[in-house]
Amino acid sequence: MANTLRDNRKGRLFIISAPSGAGKTSLVKALLEANPNLLVSISYTTRPMRPGERDGVDYHFVDNKTFENLIKAGDFLEYARVFDHYYGTSRSHVRGQLSKGLDVILEIDWQGAQLVRRAMEENVSIFILPPSRIALEHRLRSRKQDSNKVIARRLQEAVTEISHYDEFDYVVVNDDFSTTLDELQAIIKSPHRDKKPLSDNVIRVLATLLES
Numbered sequence: 001m002a003n004t005l006r007d008n009r010k011g012r013l014f015i016i017s018a019p020s021g022a023g024k025t026s027l028v029k030a031l032l033e034a035n036p037n038l039l040v041s042i043s044y045t046t047r048p049m050r051p052g053e054r055d056g057v058d059y060h061f062v063d064n065k066t067f068e069n070l071i072k073a074g075d076f077l078e079y080a081r082v083f084d085h086y087y088g089t090s091r092s093h094v095r096g097q098l099s100k101g102l103d104v105i106l107e108i109d110w111q112g113a114q115l116v117r118r119a120m121e122e123n124v125s126i127f128i129l130p131p132s133r134i135a136l137e138h139r140l141r142s143r144k145q146d147s148n149k150v151i152a153r154r155l156q157e158a159v160t161e162i163s164h165y166d167e168f169d170y171v172v173v174n175d176d177f178s179t180t181l182d183e184l185q186a187i188i189k190s191p192h193r194d195k196k197p198l199s200d201n202v203i204r205v206l207a208t209l210l211e212s
Contacts, residue, residue: 011098014105015113018128019158021140023174040105047085078115110164127168131175169195
């Protein structure tokens with residue numbers, strides 16, 4: 001019976017964006033563990049594999065030539081060049097999973113989110129904020145994966161990314177992991193797609209993150 005119901009149900013597409021270091025990846029991992037009908041679309045990228053990552057699990061790691069050939073073939077729902085590396089989402093994979101009744105999460109930046117929203121109108125978009133600039137820098141440094149130069153660049157780019165928060169249906173602050181996960185769970189499980197008004201806390205955090 002469960003399989004029959006799933007076969008008759010079209011999956012939902014969730015777009016989740018955040019500046020690097022906001023905790024998006026850990027939150028998405030927790031969502032996947034708690035929701036068996038939810039999966040994340042595995043993106044293609046040309047960036048080097050980080051310690052602990054696996055090809056075909058975290059990303060499809062390819063070289064520039066392979067990625068550019070996929071662009072020419074029209075195989076991407078969206079793609080972008082971020083921090084000198086390409087990232088892209090497979091069009092056929094996403095549509096195929098949705099047609100099976102599975103819910104799909106896209107972990108993409110604001111530019112990719114704009115392209116996906118144009119290509120697939122039925123989606124729910126969520127933007128995740130860090131609680132402060134200090135917290136964002138601490139999280140980036142605690143990963144011990146980037147040089148000081150790269151971290152400084154990511155912090156600078158974060159302001160541009162955050163300025164696009166109003167393009168998303170929901171904006172949440174990842175201050176406490178458990179609380180944020182509960183908030184995301186409520187969004188995922190809600191049958192409605194209503195743009196949620198910003199809470200006082202979100203407004204306050206945005207003011208500090210975007211101040212010059």
